[in-house]
Amino acid sequence: MGTRRADYDRSMTTQLAMFNPFLPSFLADPYPHYAALRGQDPVHRSLALQVWVVTSFAEAEAVLRDADTYSSDLRVATSPLAQALNQQRNASPLGHVATVLNSDPPTHTRLRGLVNRAFTPRTVEALRARIETVTRELLDAAPSDEPFDLMQALAQPLPVIVIAELLGIPPEDRARFKAWSDAIAATTRPMTPQATIEAARRATTELIAYLEPVIARLRQHPEEDLLSALVQAEDSGDRLTHEELLAFGILLLVAGNETTTNLIGNAVLALSRNPRELDELRRDPSLLPRAIEEVLRWDSPVQTLIRFAKTDGRLGERQIRAGESVLVALGAANRDPARFVDPDRFNIRLERERHLAFGLGPHFCLGAPLARLETEIALGALLARWPSLHLAGEPVRGGTFTLRGLEALPVAV
Numbered sequence: 001m002g003t004r005r006a007d008y009d010r011s012m013t014t015q016l017a018m019f020n021p022f023l024p025s026f027l028a029d030p031y032p033h034y035a036a037l038r039g040q041d042p043v044h045r046s047l048a049l050q051v052w053v054v055t056s057f058a059e060a061e062a063v064l065r066d067a068d069t070y071s072s073d074l075r076v077a078t079s080p081l082a083q084a085l086n087q088q089r090n091a092s093p094l095g096h097v098a099t100v101l102n103s104d105p106p107t108h109t110r111l112r113g114l115v116n117r118a119f120t121p122r123t124v125e126a127l128r129a130r131i132e133t134v135t136r137e138l139l140d141a142a143p144s145d146e147p148f149d150l151m152q153a154l155a156q157p158l159p160v161i162v163i164a165e166l167l168g169i170p171p172e173d174r175a176r177f178k179a180w181s182d183a184i185a186a187t188t189r190p191m192t193p194q195a196t197i198e199a200a201r202r203a204t205t206e207l208i209a210y211l212e213p214v215i216a217r218l219r220q221h222p223e224e225d226l227l228s229a230l231v232q233a234e235d236s237g238d239r240l241t242h243e244e245l246l247a248f249g250i251l252l253l254v255a256g257n258e259t260t261t262n263l264i265g266n267a268v269l270a271l272s273r274n275p276r277e278l279d280e281l282r283r284d285p286s287l288l289p290r291a292i293e294e295v296l297r298w299d300s301p302v303q304t305l306i307r308f309a310k311t312d313g314r315l316g317e318r319q320i321r322a323g324e325s326v327l328v329a330l331g332a333a334n335r336d337p338a339r340f341v342d343p344d345r346f347n348i349r350l351e352r353e354r355h356l357a358f359g360l361g362p363h364f365c366l367g368a369p370l371a372r373l374e375t376e377i378a379l380g381a382l383l384a385r386w387p388s389l390h391l392a393g394e395p396v397r398g399g400t401f402t403l404r405g406l407e408a409l410p411v412a413v
């Protein structure tokens with residue numbers, strides 16, 4: 001087994017490295033592919049996908065820090081592929097509206113300032129007790145006298161329930177909310193089929209129709225939730241338009257659900273496959289925050305981000321032209337040996353350098369404290385309740401080359 005792996009690694013580095021994220025072997029394990037690219041061509045031109053692919057930490061960091069050169073606004077891109085994506089986006093409800101994710105300064109600065117205020121560490125910390133209760137209820141409901149799927153039982157429902165609560169959605173509407181969220185999030189996959197795009201449009205229209213009266217009610221009777229805070233931001237002048245408010249609510253759904261689900265799933269898988277680390281964590285639960293950072297680095301839930309060059313410039317050894325797209329492979333940068341000692345080892349004891357799993361610079365993940373809190377509570381509860389939790393079958397990989405995660409994770413306790 002060890003020899004076969006070594007032969008494989010050698011063949012990956014002697015052949016000319018290519019970026020083909022649609023290969024089944026890439027989805028199963030992108031890291032040897034990334035290592036080959038990083039070793040040979042860290043800023044690589046993919047002709048098929050019409051993008052530059054950045055796999056080294058230093059260049060990934062340089063792109064993310066430099067929002068003046070590398071835009072988050074798809075309209076900057078000139079490739080036919082990017083233009084087709086742009087058309088697709090404009091055809092969806094609210095597709096044309098600026099959000100923190102798809103805008104550059106000064107629009108980004110204005111929006112981020114408003115949502116930062118509504119999304120303070122206090123708002124997040126105030127959720128701790130509720131997240132603990134929801135986690136306990138989900139684990140109580142798990143069929144623990146036989147093997148069960150941890151994704152279905154905990155990793156999938158927890159983030160959507162938390163975001164629903166954050167937005168002030170009542171429990172009886174959660175199932176509808178989750179269905180809308182899944183339909184919209186499905187379009188974040190590359191090469192989305194037309195039927196999926198149509199389903200997402202319907203879901204967005206229904207979600208807007210659902211949110212409008214909620215917003216009207218909160219305007220009259222504000223509560224303690226995030227949506228009330230945003231409504232007040234909208235009302236306090238023309239600083240957040242009504243469409244921007246709706247688009248932000250929808251962005252939260254898409255940005256915070258599958259990502260956190262994947263972090264929880266990737267964490268349980270990483271720990272199950274590295275029993276020494278799992279034992280260590282069981283003996284010393286204070287290592288939990290560090291273990292979560294190591295999962296974020298070692299098996300990043302968001303594997304790639306995209307930027308668009310506004311001007312000509314150099315990146316590493318390469319010349320990038322205005323209008324070209326740059327895919328920043330966070331998952332690859334987070335395994336760069338120039339940055340991390342023994343990067344392919346999952347090691348919760350090492351004090352590691354900062355990773356890029358939540359991005360960097362002005363677009364650094366707004367929900368990072370929430371994602372960390374949810375995962376800490378979820379893993380803490382699993383370890384405390386079921387000290388002998390273990391895999392009960394082969395995990396089923398889901399996700400895409402952009403969002404790395406599991407569809408199913410059979411466990412027994």
Ligand code: HEM
Nearest residue numbers: 100101255256259260263301357358359363365366367371
């Ligand atoms: C493990 C879970 C998560 C991961 C790995 C993750 C990752 C990321 C990354 C890499 C970015 C940077 C995007 C870019 O630079 O283009 C980002 C941005 C963002 N994330 Fe997260 N995220 C997670 C959870 C969440 C949660 C729970 C929320 C909210 C409830 C959230 C909301 C956002 C928002 C609004 C942005 C855009 C910020 C901006 O562009 O200024 N994320 N996230």
